[in-house]
Amino acid sequence: MATRRYWLMKSEPDVYSIEDLKREQRCYWEGIRNYQARNFMRDAMQIDDLAFFYHSNAKPPGIVGVMRIVSEAYPDPTQFDPKSQYFDPKSEEKSPRWSMIDVAFVEQLPRQVTLNELRDSEDELQGLLAIRKGQRLSIQPVEADHFQVILGMGGSSLNPRRSS
DNA sequence: GCCAACGTTGGC
DNA sequence: GCCAACGTTGGC
Numbered sequence: 001m002a003t004r005r006y007w008l009m010k011s012e013p014d015v016y017s018i019e020d021l022k023r024e025q026r027c028y029w030e031g032i033r034n035y036q037a038r039n040f041m042r043d044a045m046q047i048d049d050l051a052f053f054y055h056s057n058a059k060p061p062g063i064v065g066v067m068r069i070v071s072e073a074y075p076d077p078t079q080f081d082p083k084s085q086y087f088d089p090k091s092e093e094k095s096p097r098w099s100m101i102d103v104a105f106v107e108q109l110p111r112q113v114t115l116n117e118l119r120d121s122e123d124e125l126q127g128l129l130a131i132r133k134g135q136r137l138s139i140q141p142v143e144a145d146h147f148q149v150i151l152g153m154g155g156s157s158l159n160p161r162r163s164s
Numbered sequence: 165g166c167c168a169a170c171g172t173t174g175g176c
Numbered sequence: 177g178c179c180a181a182c183g184t185t186g187g188c
Contacts, residue, residue, distance in 0.1 A: 012186090034171075057186055115187080134169040136185045 005044065006147040007051035008063070008130055009103075010138045018053045018065040018108050026070065026104045030078050031086040033098060037139040042073040042099045044141070051103065052142065052150065054130070055112075062114035063150060066158065071102035109154030117153060124149050 009029065011017070021027055032038055046069065053065040075096035078086035091097035118131050125131065129140040142150075151158055 010186090036171095061187070136170060138185085 002046055004144075005046060005049045006142040006144055007040070007045065007049060007069075008054050008140045008142050009051045009067075010054045010056040012057040013055045014057070017055065021053065021065070021067065021103070021105045022108055024105075026102060028100055029103055030076050030100045032076070032100060032138060033086065033088070034138060036137055038099050040139045040141065041101050045069050045073065045101055047072065050106065050147065052147070056138075060112075060114040060116065062112050062117070063109065063154065064112050065108045066106040066151070066156065067103040068106050069101055070104045073099040073101050076100040107156065107158065109151075109156055111153075111155045113150055113154045118150070121149070121153065 013019075016027070029041075032041065049069040051067050051069060052063045053067055055061055055064050076086070076098040078084040079088040079091045079096065079098045080093060081087055082089075086098075088097060115130070118125060118128065122128075122131060125146050128142065128146050129135050129137065130142075
């Protein structure tokens with residue numbers, strides 16, 4: 001069995017929030033229109049990987065929860081829907097340009113870990129993409145030990161080394 | 165609302 | 177293949 005990988009996935013809470021996912025328990029992560037992000041989903045993500053739910057364009061921005069990848073990547077149907085805001089007229093059904101995956105709710109962190117808090121912990125989180133200047137990628141890999149550190153910062157029940 | 169940092173597009 | 181123009185992201 002392959003080693004579990006860890007991710008960070010952004011969503012604007014005005015569009016889709018951790019509360020929405022908590023209520024629905026599972027959702028389609030549609031609308032990714034960036035090649036790097038798509039390649040992560042298509043080429044590297046695996047079922048049962050864990051991902052942080054990150055609220056972008058929020059006050060404050062930060063990590064608010066954990067979800068689990070529950071599907072392989074498959075073509076995002078919104079790219080073919082002219083009524084969708086994600087419609088891409090250049091994508092062809094024979095060779096879909098954009099992929100998506102399905103995610104399931106795991107937990108809402110007892111305490112949000114804000115972007116500022118991540119920056120304040122840069123010693124423990126060296127190399128974390130989310131705190132790199134100008135980093136806009138909406139799907140990012142997260143190192144396993146960074147994932148554990150951040151779970152601790154958020155008071156996660158998933159973390160055996162939970163801090164108080 | 166501003167704007168820095170990217171990513172994409174298209175003329176050449 | 178270069179690069180200017182344009183569009184988007186996302187923190188502030």
